[in-house]
Amino acid sequence: MNQFSNTSKFSNNKLSTDFYSSTETETLEEVETKTEEGHRLIVFNDEVNTFDNVIEALVDVCEHSAAQAEQCTLIIHFKGKCSVKEGSWNDLVPMRNAICDRGISAEVD
DSSP states (O other): OOSSOSOSTTGGGOOOOHHHHTOOOOOOOOOOOOOTTOEEEEEEOOSSSOHHHHHHHHHHHHOOOHHHHHHHHHHHHHHSEEEEEEEOHHHHHHHHHHHHHTTOOEEEO
């Protein structure tokens, strides 16, 4: 006897749709919206400021924890820049100005 039986879902060369007809299909919609909170404060690496200066600025200006500021500073050092804060344009511009006043390069995008 053949090891493959002809009693599978492929009987008569047709695929049984029992499984497929009992499966419900869900459609998910992904909607991307630009909100007022859609801006980022980006800090750039330089050869002037020390790690401690940048960490202190992020703690004072952005209200980061010491650990969060240290992680951002490492990213800035190794990647050249880091998005350190997200929020509205009006909230981030004063933070950018305060960071730049400390001699650290930053921008809001």
